[in-house]
Amino acid sequence: MHKSTALLTDMYELTMVDSTLASGTADRQSVFEVFSRRLPSGRRYGVVAGTGRILDEIASFTFSDEELTYLKDTKIVSPETVDWLANYKFSGDIYGYAEGECFFPQSPILTVTGTFAEAVILETLVLSILNHDAAVAAAASRMTIAAHGRPCLEMGARRTHERAAVSAARAAAVGGFAGTSVLEAGRTYGIPAIGTAAHSFTLVHDTEEQAFAAQVATMGPDTTLLVDTYDVERGVARAVQAAREAGGELGAVRLDSGDLVAQAFTVRKQLDDLGATSTKITVTSDLDEYAIAALGAAPVDSYGVGTKLVTGSGFPTAELVYKLVAREDANGNMKEVAKKSASKKSYGGLKVAGRLADEDGVAREEVIVSAESWEQGRAELEEMGARPLQVPLVLGGSIQPHHSVAEASEHHISSRNQLPYQAWRLSAGEPALPSRMLDIFEGDNNPYEG
């Protein structure tokens, strides 16, 4: 695999650079904004995730000889543009919502300013990261709400692309998950790695007793034994026995099939009858936020979630777009711009966002103001008593200190806790907060095109 991230890019980004270099518009100062026109219908709020990954990948967004050779050989861009790309390094500014922050329709979650050419070229990579990671984080957040404090563990690697799996584990952690099965996510992001054994482990031994004894011998009696390979009741009895033969009490049993609610009650009673009151129950079969909610009253201690988590639980991509909202004109003045469309409303110009809360600290509105500058917009928001949402991520091409995964997760829980009751509903419906646009330019009255 190539290390450079520069070709993780739609071809049209480079042909636009090519054409604007030729037409003299490549160097126009520009403002691009990432936002969603709407949330997916099953979501009351969005979760910003992937910001830290964007900052890592922008650092490897450079064109080495290998990338340039491909572009030269295929004649995708002119020789002059190849030279320009050879020297490419993003030198502009990026502001964005802190990773983990909740967002709503029109929230300007990432704002990239720089020349047109240096900023447009980042579009594909920025959207890929945010659309994937935000979709998974939103699903994760709903699941951790439904789990009501019981730990949720990510186990979906096998149901998504192998590299997406690592990012999904990271996004799940931002959304409140406590661990992941994917070792690369453990290594790269320091997320606690979890896992013990699959059915094949039991099957490769001649008997279930031998399998359990083998696992307890290496992982200790405190391990989690998978008890449903043959017969759950017999499996539970053997599991408790295997741990005791090794001189301890069993850590947990894992249930991976069947009617989990009924089974959890039966198994809990069996464990208690055996005196294994400290032995926990973890369940892992086809869970989503609804199944987790349904297990709320069952004696379950943790949830392992796979497919539905890594595929965004019905919404595998956030609907984020990257739009040019302002740029310099021929006279060097900044102009707000927006595409004109009957069906989609577009709002031009630099926007600064804040969240207004009521006297009890409950958020009630996302306020988005049009501004000449960050400072001016922020001052306006502070005057209204709103909590400013954007932080500097890149200044003059230099990456700023930003949230670790653990900090993003903390920030998410804190932001989510501030949302009104509606945010906690799993049903489809309106966003938990309304977005109010103040003094915003609308593309429908574009004065720059006649």
Add this chain to the structure above:
Amino acid sequence: MHKSTALLTDMYELTMVDSTLASGTADRQSVFEVFSRRLPSGRRYGVVAGTGRILDEIASFTFSDEELTYLKDTKIVSPETVDWLANYKFSGDIYGYAEGECFFPQSPILTVTGTFAEAVILETLVLSILNHDAAVAAAASRMTIAAHGRPCLEMGARRTHERAAVSAARAAAVGGFAGTSVLEAGRTYGIPAIGTAAHSFTLVHDTEEQAFAAQVATMGPDTTLLVDTYDVERGVARAVQAAREAGGELGAVRLDSGDLVAQAFTVRKQLDDLGATSTKITVTSDLDEYAIAALGAAPVDSYGVGTKLVTGSGFPTAELVYKLVAREDANGNMKEVAKKSASKKSYGGLKVAGRLADEDGVAREEVIVSAESWEQGRAELEEMGARPLQVPLVLGGSIQPHHSVAEASEHHISSRNQLPYQAWRLSAGEPALPSRMLDIFEGDNNPYEG
């Protein structure tokens, strides 16, 4: 990003290696099989995709000091297992359906044989690749059926993980797509890269005329101009004019919003009235196989597909599993095994598969036979007149010649053309072929566990 693929693995694969090394079962000869119990409800057939990627990634599935240090520091496995992993290189055999082949429930699309430990460890990576790539290829195949010969172009990178995007472009090509917007997929797999400009390109210029002139100047009059930034009718007139001013006829216009069917007719008439009869129309707004089918009677020349393609058009993951179906016992005899479950039927043992056709060459049945060996199963299938479906992919750890992306695509179209009429239906329903299991061991009567 780390180059090794060895940690793209669920932790439990390594703890199972750890425990079986200790219990003496790690070296038992084993057979693992990849199959799906059912197709997603919206699919009449599955498409094998990702096989070539598996073979590439197995080559980088080795544990270097960096990986071993992580495993040592976290004490995920014992020091003895760290040593075993340091020497790990898959030395077994892999047979599988040729990439591009159609598959059905229970089709054994990949069979991995080797010691338990060397084969179990590949589970996560193999499933990640196949579940992702097969889901995208199946969606792509339905879209190319709906497009009825008109070229389909992949443009979904921004709506999926940045590395998944490259694999999605590859899987789309296997499913019959003609090109991709993602440059990395162009470089890595030789898929034709396509793309010209976005709305931001028009907006950074002071007028649409200037934008079109700039694009035509660098890309030639044969380019595709995006005509819906402000007003489609005016955009089309300006686009044709821009090409003619540069001394040519416009290659194509692109429509990216609005009611595409109505718009295609209007724009076609306008182009014809302007004498631009050779100018084509490409459409790119929120397409899926149903929208493509609905555009079948409209004067559209090609389709650009994004979100729905890379997210598997409603089914973002294939439901493929990797199961131990046979292994050596304590006496060195091979035993068929399967998990016992009331809800899911499992079939043990090595299986060899073939496709039976009627006298007109139309496929009518997937036949799956239990076999002692590949040769024996294949002989049995040939005697029945079935086309054998499995080919050797890895023999004794050595990767065999296999389909390129272009060959996989050809193979897919040929396999699909052999399917009965039902396969071409976009509606949900039964698989296009029934699967017949011959002499297959069922886990429900497992004689090896009492």
